Amino acid sequence: MQSLNAIYIYPIKSANAIRLTLSNVEEKGLQFDRRYMLINEEGKFITGRTNPELTQISVELLSTGLVIRAPKMKKLTILRDNFSRYSIASILWSSAIDAQHCHVECDAWFCSFLNQKCQLVHCDESTIRFVENKNTQVSFADGYPLLLINQRSIDQLNSRLKIPVSVLRFRPNIVINGDYPFVEDSWQKIKIGEVEFEVSKPCSRCSFINVDPKTGLVLNNEPLQTLAKFRFYEGNVDFGQNLIALNSGVIKEGDEIQVLETKGSIYYGNIDDYQDNKENILQIKYQNSNVQFSGNNQQLLLDQLAKAAIYLPFSCRRGLCGYCKVKLIAGSVKILKDEALTDAQKTAGYILACSCIPSADITICED
Numbered sequence: 001m002q003s004l005n006a007i008y009i010y011p012i013k014s015a016n017a018i019r020l021t022l023s024n025v026e027e028k029g030l031q032f033d034r035r036y037m038l039i040n041e042e043g044k045f046i047t048g049r050t051n052p053e054l055t056q057i058s059v060e061l062l063s064t065g066l067v068i069r070a071p072k073m074k075k076l077t078i079l080r081d082n083f084s085r086y087s088i089a090s091i092l093w094s095s096a097i098d099a100q101h102c103h104v105e106c107d108a109w110f111c112s113f114l115n116q117k118c119q120l121v122h123c124d125e126s127t128i129r130f131v132e133n134k135n136t137q138v139s140f141a142d143g144y145p146l147l148l149i150n151q152r153s154i155d156q157l158n159s160r161l162k163i164p165v166s167v168l169r170f171r172p173n174i175v176i177n178g179d180y181p182f183v184e185d186s187w188q189k190i191k192i193g194e195v196e197f198e199v200s201k202p203c204s205r206c207s208f209i210n211v212d213p214k215t216g217l218v219l220n221n222e223p224l225q226t227l228a229k230f231r232f233y234e235g236n237v238d239f240g241q242n243l244i245a246l247n248s249g250v251i252k253e254g255d256e257i258q259v260l261e262t263k264g265s266i267y268y269g270n271i272d273d274y275q276d277n278k279e280n281i282l283q284i285k286y287q288n289s290n291v292q293f294s295g296n297n298q299q300l301l302l303d304q305l306a307k308a309a310i311y312l313p314f315s316c317r318r319g320l321c322g323y324c325k326v327k328l329i330a331g332s333v334k335i336l337k338d339e340a341l342t343d344a345q346k347t348a349g350y351i352l353a354c355s356c357i358p359s360a361d362i363t364i365c366e367d
């Protein structure tokens with residue numbers, strides 16, 4: 001029998017998981033999941049992609065709020081009754097959200113922990129955010145209310161890795177024991193406990209899965225590099241399935257997974273098959289600091305720049321946020337993804353360094 005193995009929530013975006021034996025499923029996701037996040041001075045969300053130390057914050061649920069702890073920090077109690085009750089215009093990927101400010105004491109704690117200016121905001125009943133192109137609300141999760149991971153798929157990934165990774169690398173809400181690896185790719189609608197779910201979309205992965213949640217450190221480019229060898233499709237590396245709950249109700253560990261509808265699976269490939277087989281040495285010129293270095297036609301431009309100590313801002317590493325946008329002044333690149341760019345930006349020659357590979361000598365510049 002396919003069954004529900006574990007339930008996790010992450011009350012603060014990018015902070016530690018809490019494991020539950022049962023949970024209420026709401027429209028926005030599991031109750032208490034991703035109801036808090038940090039924003040910078042411009043209102044843009046802060047995550048473990050750029051601040052992996054966030055994964056070292058442990059969170060305890062209270063009926064009145066949260067208690068949080070982190071290395072070298074005093075414990076902080078966050079009480080909803082003390083919230084400031086004003087909203088802050090916040091940006092989470094492409095969503096503009098009116099999020100609720102928590103309290104200046106919370107801001108001070110996180111500023112001290114991250115060593116940068118930030119504010120903690122809350123997603124309450126008044127905070128409206130919809131899943132893209134869907135009539136369903138979502139909390140401060142990346143894009144969808146819930147994420148499902150199959151333990152059998154993790155096992156298969158681990159059989160390819162030198163050092164196995166825990167399921168928590170993938171920050172799932174629901175971990176299931178499927179009949180076989182990646183059986184979840186073929187599901188359209190499932191039922192767990194009292195709740196039916198639409199299996200909406202595979203989850204595209206970024207470098208956040210390379211952060212070890214135990215240490216907050218990135219030791220190498222794994223498991224993303226290995227996943228890209230067998231889970232690559234149309235510029236994305238997919239692992240896990242995003243879910244939308246079709247009704248509210250309770251799910252609990254041990255519940256049977258009932259598959260109500262299926263669909264055709266995507267045929268996944270190896271990222272190497274999409275790159276030129278023959279490695280060529282190319283010249284990459286970064287006009288802002290007039291630096292030129294030897295690159296290649298095999299690796300992502302963002303990674304090649306970083307090797308040359310040119311650190312562009314980035315967040316998603318999958319063509320969605322636009323942080324790594326640069327202008328291509330000369331030469332050509334192979335574009336893997338460009339969703340974050342407007343048509344006008346594409347016409348003007350902008351490219352996303354995280355989602356393209358040089359195919360000739362290039363000159364680029366940052367605005």
Ligand code: FES
Pocket residue numbers: 313314315316317318319320321322323324325340352353354355
């Ligand atoms: S890092 Fe988000 S688009 Fe490149």
